[in-house]
Amino acid sequence: MLKLAKTSLLVAAIMATSLTASDILVTVNGKNITKQDAQALVAAQAPQLNYETLPPQQQTMILDRLIEKELFTELAAKENIDKKPEFKKNLEKIKNELLVNMWMKEQMDNVVVSDSEAKEFYEKNKDKFIGKATMHARHILVKDEKSAKEIIDTLKPLKGEALKNKFIELAKTKSTGPSGPKGGDLGTFTKEQMVPAFSKAAWALNKGEITTKPVKTQFGYHVIYLEDKSDAKPISYESVKENIIASLKQKQFASKITELAKELKSKATIVNMTKDTTK
Known part of the structure; x- marks a missing residue:
């Protein structure tokens, strides 16, 4: 198998x-x-x-x-x-x-698994099909706290698109991280994908906000801008249908083989030559 x-x-x-x-x-x-x-x-x-x-x-x-x-x-x-x-x-x-x-x-x-069987499994296990909360953020990474505070002071008076545009500009010119040339864009990620200190600070933000204090990690000091945030939400049946069918097929197959193995063993002549017959 x-x-x-x-x-x-x-x-x-x-x-x-x-x-x-x-x-x-x-x-x-x-x-x-x-x-x-x-x-x-x-x-x-x-x-x-x-x-x-x-x-x-x-x-x-x-x-x-x-x-x-x-x-x-x-x-x-x-x-x-x-x-x-x-x-x-x-x-x-x-x-x-x-x-x-x-x-x-x-x-x-x-082994055949019907759509109705797959849908029934999905409905009974909806709690297992929940997409994790995600966020889309940018950051500016610098080596010292003073530099991070200066960047924050520059950004604090700004709001909306002006804040975002200035953040991108500063990320390109001042960030030491690999995302700097992309305006500090880190893409979309879950809490577990970032180091704890960074995730905690980022998740405390609302969309369009920046951290007002430098965030220290082993990489340096971060200034974070939140592009967007998405709460945990159910994954649609259509998105997981094929995976469910494959999983149920594998489960049915394993059960079938186990039962067949038991039946064949019960009918076969099996002599265990390793048994200690002296006792």
Whole structure:
């Protein structure tokens, strides 16, 4: 079961029966190496990546590995590695593993979760589908408290757009943080994503306000401007529907396999040869 996700792409590649010319990346001594081969190699190491969207340099590296693999395979065959007892023994193990993995995949594919089941789960667990409170802020980071106070004194008399524009201007010219060139823009974040002192000061602000005292953290002294704030709110069903269905499918699949394993064990002749029979 644990290897199912890693082998699904391999199974798909094995079961594929037709290729187009555009699928073939290169031939090695007449053997085709395809986009599917490249994707299987990429997915084995980083399932979230796609071969066709990788930078050209990485695609070339992947292709080189596949070419080398094919050449080494040919060499191993010439040296009759496949005739050795160890090869045949290990091949049988791989065949059994592939057999079970393909069967597991079929069982998983046969699990069906309806929209109504997913919606019922959502309704019963609404408290678990709550988006965290977020805020959008800017900051000016300086090394000493005096500089931060001078910036605050400059900004205090201003309001509205005048305050925001001046803050952005000062962030670009005085902030030592990496967000300085962007007017101090930190984007949207949750409380947990910032250090405690910064979050506490930022969450105490109302939209369009600045901190009236320097905020000290391990990075230096901050002056913070609040762009916007959003309270925690329910996540819509449509936003989590696919995740719910996938989770329920996995749960049903695991339950089905557990029950089937119990049934098969009860009918099988299982002799535990490790038991101590002397007692």
